[in-house]
Amino acid sequence: MAEPIVIDGQRAWLKQYGDSSRALTLGVLAFVSRRFHLDALRPPPHRGGDAARDVEARRLAELHSQDVNVPQVIGQGRAALVLSDNGRSLAACLGEADDAGRDALVSLAMAAIARAHRNGAYFGQPWPRNMTYDGHAIGFIDFEEDPLEVMDLEQAQARDWLMFGYGVAKYYDDRPDVLQRLMSAALGEERAPVRAHAQAVTGRLQGLARVGLRMGRSARALAHSILVIHAAVSLGVLLVAVICVDWFMDGHLDILDPFV
Template sequence: MVEPIVIEGQRAWLKQYGAGSRALALGLLSFVARRFQLDALRPPPHRGGDAARETEARRLGELQAQGINVPSVIGSGHAALVLEDNGSSFNTCLRQADDAGRDRLVAAAMDAIAQAHQRGAYFGQPLPRNLTWDGEKVGFIDFEEDPLEVMDLAQAQARDWLMFGYGVAKYYEQRPQQLQAMMAAAMDTAQAPVREHAHALTGRLQRLARASMKMGRSARALAHAIIIVHGATTLGVLMVLAVCADFLADGQLDILELFT
């Protein structure tokens, strides 16, 4: 749970970590990822309480040392951190922007991810809801899990692109070529293993993409995203990723509503 607080006139955020668990669901997701060679989708351990707090504090420290725009830890307690504010919700900014504004925001986020990767950084879940915008810089939040516990750096960076692509695809349903062009440009700086891994994953999901084109609007958007990012030789696995990200976000498979 995260809630805003005020410290000496400045807004901050109190993040409290509940219990972990989800062992059965995480085990199932891990089995699927291994079975179909979707290594970038293997779920890292989802801890709770003080273990989650320690993971996030460590990850924030590592990313700050790499020059990444993440919030500083300004206090801690039992299963809780107090974090500085580093901008408005990126998701809200995307919803409120017009097409040109969205292109600028998405391009800025892609550039921030690409630059971070060049420094050896990785994120885990850079979905729009886990990004911030202060009018000039993109920021990153939510690091209670560590993908490097179950994959290597190239796979973790490929996972970042997959997550981000899934998160922004819905804003480009009518302009898929624009998103593909931006993705291709952003991935020019990625290491070859990252591009190759992401492209291979996307290729394995082409059949799922074609089947999803016959479903509802949200499913079609996911299908478009798979096709777009495969064409950009970058992202992929968005159908399975959608399930993983959806469940890991709140413990519920909201995506099942796509099929009703």
Template sequence: MAEPILIEGQRAWLKHYGESSRALALGLLNFVARRFRLDALRPPPHRGGAQAREVEARRLVELKAQGVNVPEVIGHGKAALVLEHTGASFNSCLREADAATRDRLVAAAIDAIAEAHRGGAYFGQPLPRNMTWDGSRVGFIDFEEDPLEVMDLEQAQARDWLMFGDGVARYYEDRPQALKAMLAGAMQVADRPVVEHAHEVTGRLRRLARVLRRAGRSGRALAHAILVVHAATSFACAALVVLCLDWLADGELDLLALLT
């Protein structure tokens, strides 16, 4: 739980870390992810109290060193951190935006995630509620879990795209092609193992997506996320195959010559 506070007239956040009570739900999710080989969706350990505070403090230092826009730690207690204010809730910004502004916000978030990935970073849950917007930069918050405890970096980065797609899909129910186009652009420059893993996971979930489309708004949003991310990664995977065939044909990338 986080609450706003003032320190010398400046807004900050006091985040308390309670004891974890999600063992049963996380155990079930882990069983399902293992059973259906959804490695990127395996849940990391969710600790509470001082352990959760230590994980978040460490991850914030790591991400800051990788150039990611995350809050500075201003102070700490036994099971609490005082964090810098980095902007308005990204979720609120998306809710209040018109279609054109929403596209600009989502494009900025996609660029920020892609840039962080290029620097070797990963997030865990880059959902709109765990992001901020200061008018020019996207920020990221909430790092009390570490996906690398249960998966490798490529899987963690694939997880980021799956989580982000799930978080923003609800804002694109009427315009899924717009979201697919933005994500496809990011997938074309992402590392191949990341794209392939995201494609593999969403491919296994497509049958579930067809069921979820008839299961209310939340179900439709998740279904849209699965299908949109799968379509975006399909385009990227196809582009990689074409480039490989082009190279094998004569040892040169003729497709790139057409773009110069």
């Protein structure tokens, strides 16, 4: 739980870590992700109290050293941290924006994720409500879980795209093609193993996604995000395949001719 406070006239956040009470949900998720080999969706341990506070403080320090825009820890107490204000919730900004404004914010957010990944960073739950926008830069919050406890870096970075895709899909209910284009561009910049993990997970979930499209709004958002990410990754893989074939056929990249 986080609440805004004021310290010396400055807005800040008091984040308190209650007892962990999600053992059953996490157990089910862990079983499903293991059973269906959805490695990037394996849930990290969810701790409470001081342990959760320590994970968040450590992750914030790591991300800060990787040049990611995260809050500073300005105080700490029993099962609590005081964090600097990182800006408005991206979810609120997306909710208020028109289509063009949303596309601009989502592109900015994707660029921020991609840049952080290039610096070796990963997030865990980069949904719009765990991201901020201060009018200039995208920021990231909420790090009490650490995916690297249960997966490797490439899987964690693939997981970030799956989570972000899921988080923004609901804003693109009537324009999934636009989200897919944005996602293709962002994933095209990622390292091959990260794309491969995203593709493996979304590939396995495709059947579910098709059913989801016929259901209610949140199931549809989940379905769209799966299909959008899968198509985005497949396009990237297809492009690499086409380039390889092109190259091996005659040692010349015809595909680049229009650009040179």
